[in-house]
Amino acid sequence: MTRLPALFVARRNLSRNRLRSALAALGILVGVVAIASLGIFGNVLAVGASDALGDIGTQVIVSPNADAGYQSIDDATVTEIERATDAGTVVPLKTDGGLVTRGSNSAAATIYGIENPASVYTAADGRLPERHRQGAIVGAEVAETLEVRVGDSITVAGEDHRVLAVLEPVEAFSPVSPDDAVMLPESDVGGEGYQQVLVRTETGAEATASATAIQTTVNAREERVDVFELSSIVNEIDEFFSLLSGFLIGLGGISLFVAGVSILNVMLMSTVERRQEIGVLRAVGVPRRAVLRTMLFEAALLGIVGALGGIVVTVGLVAVLYAVTPVELGMVLDPRNGLYLLGAFAFGILISVASGLYPAWKAANERPVDALRS
Amino acid sequence: MAAIELAGVTRRYDAAGGPVVALDAVSLSVEEGAFVAVMGPSGSGKSTLLNVVGLLDAPDEGRILVGDEDVTDTDVGERTRIRKETVGFVFQDFHLIPTLSAAENVAVPTIFDADPKRDRAADLLGRVGLGDRLGHTPNELSGGQKQRVAIARSLINRPSIVLADEPTGNLDRDTGERILDTLTGVTDRGVSVVAVTHDPAVAAYADRTVELEDGAIA
Numbered sequence: 031m032t033r034l035p036a037l038f039v040a041r042r043n044l045s046r047n048r049l050r051s052a053l054a055a056l057g058i059l060v061g062v063v064a065i066a067s068l069g070i071f072g073n074v075l076a077v078g079a080s081d082a083l084g085d086i087g088t089q090v091i092v093s094p095n096a097d098a099g100y101q102s103i104d105d106a107t108v109t110e111i112e113r114a115t116d117a118g119t120v121v122p123l124k125t126d127g128g129l130v131t132r133g134s135n136s137a138a139a140t141i142y143g144i145e146n147p148a149s150v151y152t153a154a155d156g157r158l159p160e161r162h163r164q165g166a167i168v169g170a171e172v173a174e175t176l177e178v179r180v181g182d183s184i185t186v187a188g189e190d191h192r193v194l195a196v197l198e199p200v201e202a203f204s205p206v207s208p209d210d211a212v213m214l215p216e217s218d219v220g221g222e223g224y225q226q227v228l229v230r231t232e233t234g235a236e237a238t239a240s241a242t243a244i245q246t247t248v249n250a251r252e253e254r255v256d257v258f259e260l261s262s263i264v265n266e267i268d269e270f271f272s273l274l275s276g277f278l279i280g281l282g283g284i285s286l287f288v289a290g291v292s293i294l295n296v297m298l299m300s301t302v303e304r305r306q307e308i309g310v311l312r313a314v315g316v317p318r319r320a321v322l323r324t325m326l327f328e329a330a331l332l333g334i335v336g337a338l339g340g341i342v343v344t345v346g347l348v349a350v351l352y353a354v355t356p357v358e359l360g361m362v363l364d365p366r367n368g369l370y371l372l373g374a375f376a377f378g379i380l381i382s383v384a385s386g387l388y389p390a391w392k393a394a395n396e397r398p399v400d401a402l403r404s
Numbered sequence: 405m406a407a408i409e410l411a412g413v414t415r416r417y418d419a420a421g422g423p424v425v426a427l428d429a430v431s432l433s434v435e436e437g438a439f440v441a442v443m444g445p446s447g448s449g450k451s452t453l454l455n456v457v458g459l460l461d462a463p464d465e466g467r468i469l470v471g472d473e474d475v476t477d478t479d480v481g482e483r484t485r486i487r488k489e490t491v492g493f494v495f496q497d498f499h500l501i502p503t504l505s506a507a508e509n510v511a512v513p514t515i516f517d518a519d520p521k522r523d524r525a526a527d528l529l530g531r532v533g534l535g536d537r538l539g540h541t542p543n544e545l546s547g548g549q550k551q552r553v554a555i556a557r558s559l560i561n562r563p564s565i566v567l568a569d570e571p572t573g574n575l576d577r578d579t580g581e582r583i584l585d586t587l588t589g590v591t592d593r594g595v596s597v598v599a600v601t602h603d604p605a606v607a608a609y610a611d612r613t614v615e616l617e618d619g620a621i622a
Contacts, residue, residue, distance in 0.1 A: 035515050035516045035517075035520065036516060039515065042503040042504070043503065045503070046502075046503055306499060307499070307501055309499075310493075310495070310499040310501070311501075311512065312484070313458070313460060313487070313493050314487075314488065314492075314493060314512060314513040314557065314558075315484055315485070315487045315488020315489070315491075315513050315561065316484075316488075316512075316513065316515070316516055317481060317484050317485070317516070318480065318481070318484070320516035397460075397461075398460050399455050399460045399461050402460075402495070402499075
C-alpha cells in the first residue's frame, strides 16, 4: 500500500481486467495522436507556407498605368507616393533588361536602376552603399551563373561596372526578385522616369494602409498608377491555414471524444461489476469521497497512460514526416508544435477524468444497502 | 450500558401493492459484550433490522442510540463515520475484495486513512488463526477462512458491535461452529454481536434470541 491509497486501489482495479483497461487507454492514445499530429501537421504546413510567402505581404508595388497611356512614373508622382506612405520605405526602380557578361560567361538579367538598395536588400558579400552612385550590385543567381565576386568587373549593356556587392539569395516569392537582377545607379539605366516604385513596410496592415493611401491620393483624379499589394491575399492564406488547422484539430477532437465515450463505458461496466464491492467499502466506513477519488484515479490513470503513449507515437510520426518529406527542422521544432503536444496530452487526461466523473459519482452515491442486496 | 439501542423503530418501503412495513415499532437494546441472535422467517424484517442497527438504513420513525449518542438524524457522511468507528460487518458471502490479500482485506476499512492499520490487521488474522495466510488472496482461502478474514475485518476499528448476516449460511456445520466460536471470542472482549440467522446452531451460542415476525418482535 502506498501513501496514496486511492491510487493504489485504482491501479489494482485496473489490473483486474488488463485487456479492457489497455483498450480504453488505446482509445485515448489514438485520440491524442489524432489531435497532436493533425495539429502539428497543420502548423508545419502553415509555417512552411508563411516562410515561402515571406515578405510579399509587406510589399506594395506601384507601376505606371499603361492602359491610360502612362509608360513611367515621374519624380513628382514618386514624391506623392512618399507623402502617402506613413510607414515604410519607398524605393523607386528603373527597370530594363539586358545581357550581363563577364569574360566568356553571359546571362540575361533584369537591370534595376536603384538609388537606395541598402534600404530593402541585404548583401551576402561586399557592402551596399547608402546612395548608389557607381558600380554594380549583383543578385545571387546571376553571381552564381557568371561566377562573379566582389571586385570583379562585369559588362552590362556594353558598359563596364565594378561589382560592389553580391546580394543574399531571396528564397521567398517576391514580385521584385533580386536574384536574377543586376542593380546599377539610376543614371546608368536609360529611359524616362521609373517603371516601378516599391514600398516596403514592417507589417501587412501598414502595406494595406499604404496601398489604400496611394490609391486615394495619386489616383485621385486619374488612374495614373496600378497599385499591387498582396497583404490581403496573405491574410486570406493565413486565414485558410487557421481554418485548416481548426478543421484538423476538430477531426482529432472527434476521435478523442469517442475515446472518452469508451472510457465512460469501461468505467460504467466496472462500477456495475464492482457494485457489491463498493457497497461493502461504503458499509465498512469508507467515505463517499474516497470511492469517488478511487474511480477518478482509475479514469485518470487510463488517461495518463493513453496520453503518454499518444505523445510518444506522435513524436515518432513527426520524426517520420521529417525524414521522408522536405520539411525543414525549424518547422518541426516550431514552439507551437510543442504546445499542440502539451495541449493534446492535457486534453486526453481531461477527457478521461471527465468521462470518469459520472460513473464515479454514481458508484460513490449508491446506498450501500441497495448495492449489497444485488 | 447498551452498546446500541433501538426505540420504537418503524421502517416502511414503497412496494407495488402499497407500502410494506418491514419493521413495526421495534425496540431492542444490545448490552455490551452480549451475543444476540435474531431469528425469524424470510421477510420478517431481519435484514432491515440489521441495516438499521448498522446505520446503513434510516428509520421512518423511532430513535437509534449508539452508546449514549442519538444518531437518528445524522447525515450520510456522519453516519459513515460512526459506522466506521462503532460497527463491524460480517456478511453471509464474505464480500472480500478479490484483488487484495487477506491482510489488506482486513485493513480495508482503514485503507483510505492516513495511517492504515496494517499491524493490527496482522494481529487480528493471527487471533482468528490465519497468521500464516496474510498474503493469500481470497480465492486461495476456504469458505471458513474467508469468513474468519471477514470477522477480523469487522474488528479492525475496535467496534462496540459486530453485525453478522447469516455468518454460517454458506459454511458446513463444523466450519460454522468454528466461526461461532470465533464470534463468541469476540464478545469476551466486550464487543456485542448481533447475528441474523436461520440457523438454530447460532441461537445455541447466543446469550439471547430475538424472534421477529412480520416486522415486530414476537
